[in-house]
Amino acid sequence: MEFGVVxxxxxxxxxxxxxxxxxxxxxxxxxxxxxxxxxxVLFVAAALATASGILRLV
Structure with missing residues (x-):
């Protein structure tokens, strides 16, 4: 499993x-x-984690 998916x-x-x-x-x-x-704070952390995960998958 890739780190971006995680x-x-x-x-x-x-x-x-x-x-x-x-x-x-x-x-x-x-x-x-x-x-x-x-x-x-949780929403900002979620947005950052999701954006970085998508960028790692691209």
Missing amino acids: LVVLGGFLIGGAWSIWKADHDTKGRTGPQVFFAA
């Missing part, structure tokens, strides 16, 4: 984690600041 799969898992954190809001308070920050 990076694309890792990016998919990170996007899933970001989506899970984003959807886990509190009923009355909504999303908290740290929750939004952590979801954004």
Whole structure:
């Protein structure tokens, strides 16, 4: 298995984690600041992993 495929799969898992954190809001308070920050960090990491995986496959 090529390393690019591993990076694309890792990016998919990170996007899933970001989506899970984003959807886990509190009923009355909504999303908290740290929750939004952590979801954004995971999304950026997922985008970087996916982009680098695609570039390694090309």
